[in-house]
Amino acid sequence: MNDALTILRRCGIKPTPQRIAVVNYVLKSTTHPTAEDVLDHSRKKCPTVSRATVYNTLNLLAAKGLLKTQVLKEGTVVFDPNARQHHHFIDDDTGVIYDIPWSSLAVSGKEKLRDYEVREYQVILRGRRTKRK
Amino acid sequence: MNDALTILRRCGIKPTPQRIAVVNYVLKSTTHPTAEDVLDHSRKKCPTVSRATVYNTLNLLAAKGLLKTQVLKEGTVVFDPNARQHHHFIDDDTGVIYDIPWSSLAVSGKEKLRDYEVREYQVILRGRRTKRK
DNA sequence: TTTTGTTCTTGACACCGTCTAAATTTAAAA
DNA sequence: TTTTAAATTTAGACGGTGTCAAGAACAAAA
Ligand SMILES: [Mn+2]
Ligand SMILES: [Mn+2]
Ligand SMILES: [Zn+2]
Ligand SMILES: [Zn+2]
Numbered sequence: 001m002n003d004a005l006t007i008l009r010r011c012g013i014k015p016t017p018q019r020i021a022v023v024n025y026v027l028k029s030t031t032h033p034t035a036e037d038v039l040d041h042s043r044k045k046c047p048t049v050s051r052a053t054v055y056n057t058l059n060l061l062a063a064k065g066l067l068k069t070q071v072l073k074e075g076t077v078v079f080d081p082n083a084r085q086h087h088h089f090i091d092d093d094t095g096v097i098y099d100i101p102w103s104s105l106a107v108s109g110k111e112k113l114r115d116y117e118v119r120e121y122q123v124i125l126r127g128r129r130t131k132r133k
Numbered sequence: 134m135n136d137a138l139t140i141l142r143r144c145g146i147k148p149t150p151q152r153i154a155v156v157n158y159v160l161k162s163t164t165h166p167t168a169e170d171v172l173d174h175s176r177k178k179c180p181t182v183s184r185a186t187v188y189n190t191l192n193l194l195a196a197k198g199l200l201k202t203q204v205l206k207e208g209t210v211v212f213d214p215n216a217r218q219h220h221h222f223i224d225d226d227t228g229v230i231y232d233i234p235w236s237s238l239a240v241s242g243k244e245k246l247r248d249y250e251v252r253e254y255q256v257i258l259r260g261r262r263t264k265r266k
Numbered sequence: 267t268t269t270t271g272t273t274c275t276t277g278a279c280a281c282c283g284t285c286t287a288a289a290t291t292t293a294a295a296a
Numbered sequence: 297t298t299t300t301a302a303a304t305t306t307a308g309a310c311g312g313t314g315t316c317a318a319g320a321a322c323a324a325a326a
Binding site: 071072073074075076077089092098100104105106107108109110112113114115116117118119120121122123124125126127128129130 | 204205206207208209210222225231233237238239240241242243245246247248249250251252253254255256257258259260261262263
């Protein structure tokens with residue numbers, strides 16, 4: 001795992017304490033945090049960081065392809081540090097969003113869709129995560 | 134097409150002028166209206182109807198299975214008068230949501246997903262609708 | 267009719283994300 | 297160094313979305 005400073009420099013984004021705090025949380029996250037989640041956690045390292053800066057930084061990272069915004073929750077977008085193609089499973093009870101590897105599922109029939117030029121797609125599944133022992 | 138009064142009675146929902154206005158618009162819609170869309174159109178027939186009543190009615194219809202809420206747009210849910218299983222294609226340029234028939238696509242590999250009990254799923258595709266002559 | 271209880275509707279409120287203008291920090295020029 | 301310019305951050309305001317407590321309307325009971 002590269003550190004935040006290296007990542008920001010490699011993308012041509014000037015590193016600031018605020019941006020470093022945001023990157024350190026969101027790119028290492030294994031969940032799908034909302035902007036509010038990122039704000040809360042970033043303030044532990046950088047207590048004065050503002051909501052606007054968090055949004056600016058997250059949108060900058062998304063524009064650079066380091067993360068992807070996903071429309072999976074009602075009312076708010078979530079930020080996904082896994083920017084590669086994959087599917088999602090959403091737990092009915094908890095709302096937790098799980099990544100499903102791209103290779104786990106196959107979708108057939110896309111090529112037959114006339115009138116639609118598909119740029120990207122994903123399967124969204126909902127249900128319950130079974131108890132693990 | 135049954136009229137709103139009949140539909141409401143058959144579902145055991147007491148018909149009121151507000152609910153009739155909502156049902157008349159949303160169940161006949163061929164698009165995927167937001168609550169705001171439904172509010173605007175309902176007020177043409179029932180000018181005093183409030184936002185809260187529109188939400189109450191839409192959620193009631195969803196609970197009865199007459200429509201389905203879908204998380205497809207940023208910032209707002211949309212209400213789908215097509216409550217049967219189907220997929221969605223979202224136009225990058227316009228944001229318009231198109232229904233893709235269930236039979237058009239097939240998803241394989243779900244049965245191999247251990248730890249996940251799938252209740253429902255759909256494919257969400259994004260891209261451009263090609264020009265139609 | 268009056269009282270009581272239930273259902274329905276609504277205005278007010280909280281949350282999310284964007285925008286602006288001012289303040290701060292950093293960098294470049296003189 | 298001092299001055300100027302550019303980039304970044306911040307607080308607060310704003311518009312849009314969805315929820316809630318309280319009042320209005322309605323129905324049942326007395
Ligand atoms: Mn969260
Ligand atoms: Mn709309
Ligand atoms: Zn993901
Ligand atoms: Zn649909």
